[in-house]
Amino acid sequence: MSPPSALPTTAAIAAAPEPDRWHFRHPVRIYWEDTDAGGIVFYGNYLKFMERARSEWLSALGLSQEHLRSAGQGMFVVGETQLRYLKPARLDDLLTVTVRLVELGRATIAFQQEVWRGDTVLTQGRVRIGWVEPFEDHFKPGRIPAQILALLPTPIQTPEVDRP
Amino acid sequence: MSPPSALPTTAAIAAAPEPDRWHFRHPVRIYWEDTDAGGIVFYGNYLKFMERARSEWLSALGLSQEHLRSAGQGMFVVGETQLRYLKPARLDDLLTVTVRLVELGRATIAFQQEVWRGDTVLTQGRVRIGWVEPFEDHFKPGRIPAQILALLPTPIQTPEVDRP
Amino acid sequence: MSPPSALPTTAAIAAAPEPDRWHFRHPVRIYWEDTDAGGIVFYGNYLKFMERARSEWLSALGLSQEHLRSAGQGMFVVGETQLRYLKPARLDDLLTVTVRLVELGRATIAFQQEVWRGDTVLTQGRVRIGWVEPFEDHFKPGRIPAQILALLPTPIQTPEVDRP
Amino acid sequence: MSPPSALPTTAAIAAAPEPDRWHFRHPVRIYWEDTDAGGIVFYGNYLKFMERARSEWLSALGLSQEHLRSAGQGMFVVGETQLRYLKPARLDDLLTVTVRLVELGRATIAFQQEVWRGDTVLTQGRVRIGWVEPFEDHFKPGRIPAQILALLPTPIQTPEVDRP
Numbered sequence: 001m002s003p004p005s006a007l008p009t010t011a012a013i014a015a016a017p018e019p020d021r022w023h024f025r026h027p028v029r030i031y032w033e034d035t036d037a038g039g040i041v042f043y044g045n046y047l048k049f050m051e052r053a054r055s056e057w058l059s060a061l062g063l064s065q066e067h068l069r070s071a072g073q074g075m076f077v078v079g080e081t082q083l084r085y086l087k088p089a090r091l092d093d094l095l096t097v098t099v100r101l102v103e104l105g106r107a108t109i110a111f112q113q114e115v116w117r118g119d120t121v122l123t124q125g126r127v128r129i130g131w132v133e134p135f136e137d138h139f140k141p142g143r144i145p146a147q148i149l150a151l152l153p154t155p156i157q158t159p160e161v162d163r164p
Numbered sequence: 165m166s167p168p169s170a171l172p173t174t175a176a177i178a179a180a181p182e183p184d185r186w187h188f189r190h191p192v193r194i195y196w197e198d199t200d201a202g203g204i205v206f207y208g209n210y211l212k213f214m215e216r217a218r219s220e221w222l223s224a225l226g227l228s229q230e231h232l233r234s235a236g237q238g239m240f241v242v243g244e245t246q247l248r249y250l251k252p253a254r255l256d257d258l259l260t261v262t263v264r265l266v267e268l269g270r271a272t273i274a275f276q277q278e279v280w281r282g283d284t285v286l287t288q289g290r291v292r293i294g295w296v297e298p299f300e301d302h303f304k305p306g307r308i309p310a311q312i313l314a315l316l317p318t319p320i321q322t323p324e325v326d327r328p
Numbered sequence: 329m330s331p332p333s334a335l336p337t338t339a340a341i342a343a344a345p346e347p348d349r350w351h352f353r354h355p356v357r358i359y360w361e362d363t364d365a366g367g368i369v370f371y372g373n374y375l376k377f378m379e380r381a382r383s384e385w386l387s388a389l390g391l392s393q394e395h396l397r398s399a400g401q402g403m404f405v406v407g408e409t410q411l412r413y414l415k416p417a418r419l420d421d422l423l424t425v426t427v428r429l430v431e432l433g434r435a436t437i438a439f440q441q442e443v444w445r446g447d448t449v450l451t452q453g454r455v456r457i458g459w460v461e462p463f464e465d466h467f468k469p470g471r472i473p474a475q476i477l478a479l480l481p482t483p484i485q486t487p488e489v490d491r492p
Numbered sequence: 493m494s495p496p497s498a499l500p501t502t503a504a505i506a507a508a509p510e511p512d513r514w515h516f517r518h519p520v521r522i523y524w525e526d527t528d529a530g531g532i533v534f535y536g537n538y539l540k541f542m543e544r545a546r547s548e549w550l551s552a553l554g555l556s557q558e559h560l561r562s563a564g565q566g567m568f569v570v571g572e573t574q575l576r577y578l579k580p581a582r583l584d585d586l587l588t589v590t591v592r593l594v595e596l597g598r599a600t601i602a603f604q605q606e607v608w609r610g611d612t613v614l615t616q617g618r619v620r621i622g623w624v625e626p627f628e629d630h631f632k633p634g635r636i637p638a639q640i641l642a643l644l645p646t647p648i649q650t651p652e653v654d655r656p
Contacts (some may be wrong), residue, residue, distance in 0.1 A: 035541045037199035037255050043406040044375040048525045082410045091201050091558040113529040121429040196333045197376045207570040211536040230419040242535040246574045255394040363529035365583050419529050
């Protein structure tokens with residue numbers, strides 16, 4: 001199977017993480033909890049690392065997810081994830097997780113994210129996020145509130161990478 | 165430090181898991197997600213295994229935690245845990261988690277629980293549970309509803325073990 | 329963004345989980361550990377559920393991942409995951425996770441997997457697996473051992489779904 | 493049940509986290525992955541937070557757990573944990589996890605640890621750690637290597653708290 005077209009090739013991002021390619025960077029240390037019996041980081045945990053970086057970025061932009069949630073205004077939900085695991089991370093590693101907003105719509109936004117150790121990219125991913133608002137005793141999909149969209153920057157277009 | 169007095173000695177439970185010593189048993193398979201780079205189960209996960217067994221037991225007794233929670237009636241919260249990790253479990257292991265209700269009060273209940281692989285006890289624990297009910301935008305401690313207490317059996321007293 | 333082409337549409341799998349569409353099914357109960365503050369299952373955990381189903385299937389085929397690992401023969405590693413989260417699961421839910429082997433090569437194999445609650449599909453995914461073998465103090469990619477490939481069944485081709 | 497004697501009372505530590513009471517402090521941010529459907533941090537995750545703080549402290553002391561592990565020298569294993577969950581943490585919270593070495597033996601060491609949000613203590617714990625070394629294809633308990641013990645400071649005695 002060829003790689004999904006939405007994911008950049010390793011070659012294409014060889015120069016990352018360059019400052020103008022990413023909206024945000026977040027450090028992640030690897031602890032015992034993150035590893036598995038293979039001696040490496042359990043692949044499922046990269047979704048957590050990418051989420052941590054997005055959450056820190058939203059906090060840095062002034063957005064409190066907990067306030068929105070407990071006030072009953074709504075919350076972001078993850079709709080789709082595509083990840084490629086290129087090289088393993090290990091106990092004690094200090095990684096850098098990058099965040100690039102690549103699509104900004106009324107109903108969903110999309111991120112390109114990577115996990116690096118030094119100048120080596122370990123994992124690449126694309127994450128699509130939607131919004132839900134309270135409805136009866138649960139939630140239903142809705143439009144992302146305008147005041148939240150206003151906090152977000154212009155997406156970084158990387159056509160040569162994302163649409164080869 | 166001597167072992168906490170609330171925990172039975174390994175010798176004292178050598179004959180477990182005998183049917184009349186436990187209210188419930190639950191099987192747990194070990195997957196990659198449960199292990200760490202030491203090649204064994206991450207110790208923090210035994211709390212999850214014990215919770216799974218308690219939840220299955222409550223379900224078997226006819227109690228729906230999700231119904232109570234989403235209906236705003238309240239929920240159990242864990243107040244205290246004491247665990248001893250005696251021997252490691254590994255990938256692919258099929259374990260048995262036991263549940264014994266040992267204290268039944270209006271404000272809290274307590275469980276003695278163990279994790280076994282075959283006839284070998286791997287982990288022993290005591291877990292104290294309280295109850296919280298909705299209060300303003302959060303929760304506050306409360307008395308366990310009488311209809312829930314009525315579902316629970318008489319605690320199994322094991323004085324020779326629990327109070328040496 | 330249109331859905332990744334490798335993932336079947338919801339309509340296309342409306343009749344699943346039919347027996348002849350899947351190699352294996354595995355039940356998963358939702359516990360507190362699986363949920364998040366949104367009141368639903370944390371999306372990252374579906375990767376764990378899919379892994380559990382694959383591991384149980386491999387065990388059922390007679391393959392011990394722990395034996396292979398501790399004997400130093402090698403292990404499967406996840407190379408790529410694509411998931412779509414369609415509807416949420418909640419505390420106490422009993423889900424069915426399906427496994428369909430869709431590609432069987434010397435270097436990688438691929439699975440189509442879904443998570444169902446009753447007759448509702450909640451999550452769809454494609455997972456690509458590789459093989460690594462011990463090399464110096466770590467591991468390197470290798471060919472899947474022939475005796476393992478021999479245990480696996482013929483992939484189920486679903487061209488109308490996977491290559492629209 | 494009275495609290496286990498090994499755990500300090502809340503009153504006794506009201507002045508914490510004072511610099512001379514702890515060997516180390518580590519910040520922990522709460523993300524979605526840490527919470528559960530109760531809207532608060534899943535209690536089992538405090539063991540992870542305490543482990544992160546101990547690991548960061550060991551790193552700061554110059555000790556690489558990954559080097560020890562992959563070089564086949566041995567590793568720390570958790571033998572016993574006692575935790576009390578006093579107040580909940582929530583999404584977006586920034587917590588402080590403290591580490592105090594309270595016992596230093598040849599076979600085991602023990603830590604007193606707490607989790608704070610601002611000047612409020614949320615969780616208190618005692619964690620006992622042992623050492624294992626490679627033996628045949630697994631590990632067996634052993635003495636903590638002298639060069640590791642030499643890196644550790646004098647335990648902080650808090651008799652008025654730990655033995656009331």
